[in-house]
Amino acid sequence: MKKIVIGITGASGTIYALALLKALADNPEVETHLVMSKWAKENLALEATGYTLADVRALADYTYDERDMGARIASGSFRHDGMVVVPASMKSIASIATGMGDTLVGRAADVTLKERRPLIVVPRESPFNQIHLRNMLTLAEMGVEIIPPIPAFYNRPKTIADIVNHTTEKLLDHLGIDNELSPRWDGMASAKVAARND
Known part of the structure; x- marks a missing residue:
């Protein structure tokens, strides 16, 4: 069984x-292991998801x-298959990026990095400033996968x-979990047929 750690933080999305x-x-x-930051909990209500905190925890x-x-x-001795x-x-x-580890999200990510396990971050900000880009480059150079939620x-x-679902499919793919959440690119000919059928 795969064990996946999910950290939800206070960005929109x-x-x-x-x-x-x-x-x-x-x-x-x-098997999933979930930790939410304080502002993630605030955003849950702010973004009118229709989910309560209890609903999210039940997932x-x-x-x-x-x-x-x-x-x-928070410990490297807890073996898992990736964190998002x-x-x-x-x-x-x-x-x-700086290894602060001041919350459980940050500590779990730090442990994931030091144990050389897959770490994926889904940045939600626009536009990026130089600090954002430098921090993401630092993570990318350590092998972190940066997958912004950009629609196709x-x-x-x-x-x-x-x-x-297009972004979720990408996240699952990079965790090595089979899925068919979104139509996959099947070549230009297939795209033209789909366009004609719309």
């Missing part, structure tokens, strides 16, 4: 975290308080869920 958690909850071969197998530095996911910070605020990215339109999305 809680919907991406919810989509990933739902996809993982539907997979019996995956995960294990949940942790962001102040619990004694949690399992989604959405990733610029504060959280800076914390991870070749798959002809019709709903917000279609757009979100």
Whole structure:
């Protein structure tokens, strides 16, 4: 069974975290470990997701308080198959890039890096300033995968869920988890046929 750590931070885009958690909850071969920052909890209500904090926690197998530095996911001896910070605020990215480890999200990410396990961050900010870009470059040079939630339109999305699922599919792909959440590129000929059929 794969063990995946999910960190949700205070950037806009809680919907991406919810989509990933739902996809993982539907997979019996995956066990999830969730930690949410204080501002992630605020955004859950602010962004009118329709989910309560209890609803989000119910999507995960294990949940942790962001102040619990004694949690399992704070230790390198807890073996897992990857961590995703989604959405990733610029504060959280800076914390991870500098090794501050001042919250459980940052500490779990730091442990993921030191143990050479996959770490994915989903940055939600626009535009990026030089500090943001330097911090992300620092992470990329350490092998962190930076996957911003940028929509594709070749798959002809019709709903917000279609757009979100494109990013979720990418996250699952990079975690090595099979999925078919979004239509995949099948060549120019197929795209032209789809366009004619719309």
